[in-house]
Structure formats: structure tokens, C-alpha cells
Amino acid sequence: MEEVRATSAWVASHSSHVTVDSEGIEKLVESVENSIPKVEWNYEGIHYFDNGPLTLQYLFVLDTLNFCFWPDKELNYDDLASGLKEALEKDQTVFDADRLQKYTGPELRELLKWPRPLPLEDERVRLMHEVGFELERSFGGKASNIVESCGKSAAKLVSTIARHFPGFRDHTMYKGHQVFLYKRAQIFAADVWGAFKGEGYGEFSDVGSITIFADYIVPAVLQQLGVLRYSSNLDNIIKGNKEIGSGTEEEVELRACSIYAVEKMRDLIQKRTGKQVLSVELDLWLWAYGISNPSLQHHRTLSIYY
Numbered sequence: 001m002e003e004v005r006a007t008s009a010w011v012a013s014h015s016s017h018v019t020v021d022s023e024g025i026e027k028l029v030e031s032v033e034n035s036i037p038k039v040e041w042n043y044e045g046i047h048y049f050d051n052g053p054l055t056l057q058y059l060f061v062l063d064t065l066n067f068c069f070w071p072d073k074e075l076n077y078d079d080l081a082s083g084l085k086e087a088l089e090k091d092q093t094v095f096d097a098d099r100l101q102k103y104t105g106p107e108l109r110e111l112l113k114w115p116r117p118l119p120l121e122d123e124r125v126r127l128m129h130e131v132g133f134e135l136e137r138s139f140g141g142k143a144s145n146i147v148e149s150c151g152k153s154a155a156k157l158v159s160t161i162a163r164h165f166p167g168f169r170d171h172t173m174y175k176g177h178q179v180f181l182y183k184r185a186q187i188f189a190a191d192v193w194g195a196f197k198g199e200g201y202g203e204f205s206d207v208g209s210i211t212i213f214a215d216y217i218v219p220a221v222l223q224q225l226g227v228l229r230y231s232s233n234l235d236n237i238i239k240g241n242k243e244i245g246s247g248t249e250e251e252v253e254l255r256a257c258s259i260y261a262v263e264k265m266r267d268l269i270q271k272r273t274g275k276q277v278l279s280v281e282l283d284l285w286l287w288a289y290g291i292s293n294p295s296l297q298h299h300r301t302l303s304i305y306y
């Protein structure tokens with residue numbers, strides 16, 4: 001994940017529309033350093049868990065589809081997580097690699113019990129096929145084999161997923177530089193770590209190498225907390241709910257500056273308190289805070305990455 005960290009820092013230092021406010025970081029860290037809110041993974045109780053390999057199959061399918069909920073005002077991440085959970089509880093073969101390769105849009109909707117077409121439904125179905133095909137071709141059909149092949153390294157897990165599954169290659173060009181964000185690949189590693197509580201399949205010697213997951217909730221939270229500042233033009237676009245194109249400077253800056261800012265927070269917490277805090281833990285706190293504030297306005301980009 002060094003490339004995520006390094007390229008996000010590069011964006012932050014060349015940024016035109018988003019500023020990381022060091023004073024804002026200091027104030028926020030000062031207010032939370034002695035009691036960083038601890039949020040339990042699956043605090044919502046919406047995820048499937050059976051302590052075995054089927055949980056990994058579930059999490060991998062979940063993070064294959066873990067993007068772009070906002071175009072449907074009523075659809076949330078929770079609907080995806082709990083819909084897939086219920087489907088798996090009813091039929092343990094729903095995420096078998098051969099079945100993943102055959103789903104149609106209407107079948108996916110039926111699986112999730114969603115009454116209308118999903119946002120970016122064709123892409124969701126295409127990605128399920130891609131995942132089913134590559135799982136079968138290289139991993140005996142099982143997501144657990146991906147995890148087992150990574151020798152307890154989260155960084156290796158992320159790079160293995162990015163190498164094998166094109167849909168997880170969350171990267172872009174920014175001012176002539178390639179920038180890596182790897183949101184869904186990293187969140188899969190974090191979900192495995194969280195679900196298994198850092199043990200068994202979830203034991204990673206380098207969980208600290210994971211950065212936050214640059215989605216559309218965390219940037220909005222960081223802006224609200226005074227850590228990010230937007231240009232007035234960008235502020236108007238977000239407040240006006242106007243779409244921001246995928247790969248535009250604005251979009252890349254929102255995501256990369258969020259990663260960079262949380263890394264800075266983490267460094268400062270360590271410097272001031274001597275305590276090591278993980279970016280995954282900061283992410284879960286910030287994300288849960290954002291989700292509990294539905295009035296928070298976030299940027300709107302049609303993307304398969306987040």
C-alpha cells in the first residue's frame with residue numbers, strides 16, 4: 001500500500017481544489033487523542049459470518065459490489081450487506097464461482113430483493129462474472145484460497161487482488177502521474193481482518209499498512225470536521241448535488257487528500273500520545289460518523305471503485 005500512500009501525498013501537495021488543513025488536523029486530534037471513538041466492525045449487525053471460508057466468499061462478493069449507492073435515494077450499503085447475507089443463508093451455493101459467472105441484472109435484483117434496477121447494474125453484473133471467472137481459473141473457485149496464498153500479509157492480499165481482478169484496479173491519472181487508491185481491494189482486507197477479529201483468516205502481520213478507503217462518505221466527514229477545505233467552486237458543485245466526472249482533478253483530489261489527511265492524523269496521534277492507531281480504525285470511526293449524519297452532502301461521481 002506504499003504506492004497508495006505515496007501517490008496520495010503527491011496529489012495533496014499539487015492539489016488545486018482541495019486543501020488539507022494542518023491546523024484543522026491538530027484541532028481534531030487534540031479533541032479525540034485521549035479517546036478515539038472505537039467502532040466495532042459489523043456494529044450494524046448486517047454481515048454474514050460463520051467463522052469459515054464461506055464468510056470470505058461472502059465478503060469478496062460484497063466488496064465486488066461495494067460501490068455507488070447514492071443514485072438511488074433509498075439504497076444503502078446496508079441493503080447490499082444484509083441482502084447478500086440473507087441470500088447466502090437461504091442457499092449456500094449462491095456465490096459459487098460457476099454461479100457468479102451467470103447472474104443477470106434481474107437475478108441480482110431478486111437476490112437482494114431490490115424492487116428496481118440497481119445503480120450501474122450492468123457493471124455490477126459484469127464484475128460478478130469477472131470475479132467468478134478468475135476465482136475459478138486461478139483460485140479453485142474460492143476466495144479463501146486468495147487469502148491463504150498471501151501469507152498473512154494485507155499488502156500482498158491487496159496487490160494479489162489488483163493483479164488478478166481488473167475491476168479492483170482503482171487507479172487514475174492526475175496531472176500526468178498515476179495515482180493508486182485501491183478502495184475496494186483494501187476494504188476487503190479490512191473486512192476480513194474485522195470479521196475474524198485479527199485471527200485465523202483475519203490475521204495480518206501488516207494491517208497497519210492499509211490506508212483509509214476513499215469513498216464518498218469520508219471526504220464529506222473530513223470537510224465537516226475542518227480537516228479538508230474546498231475551493232468555492234467545488235463547494236458549490238457538491239452543495240448543488242452536481243455530478244463530478246470520474247478521473248477529474250476534483251474527484252481525485254477529494255479521494256487522495258482524504259487518504260493523506262488521515263495518514264497525517266495518525267502520525268500526529270502517535271507523536272503526541274505514543275499510541276499507534278490504525279487507519280482502518282480511524283476509517284471506521286469517520287465512516288460511521290458520516291453514515292449517522294444523513295444530512296451530510298457528499299460528492300457524486302458515477303464510479304465502480306467506491
Ligand SMILES: Nc1nc2c(c(CN[C@H]3C=C[C@H](O)[C@@H]3O)cn2[C@@H]2O[C@H](COP(=O)(O)O)[C@@H](O)[C@H]2O)c(=O)[nH]1
Pocket residue numbers: 040041042043044066067068069070075076077078191194212213214215216217218283284287291306
Ligand atoms: N470508507 C469507508 N467506506 C465504506 C465503508 C463501508 C462499510 N464497511 C463495513 C465494514 C464494517 C462496518 O461494520 C461497515 O459496515 C461502506 N463504505 C462506502 O460507503 C458508501 C456507502 O454509503 P451509503 O450510500 O450512505 O450507503 C459507499 O461508497 C461504500 O462503498 C467503510 O467501512 N469505510
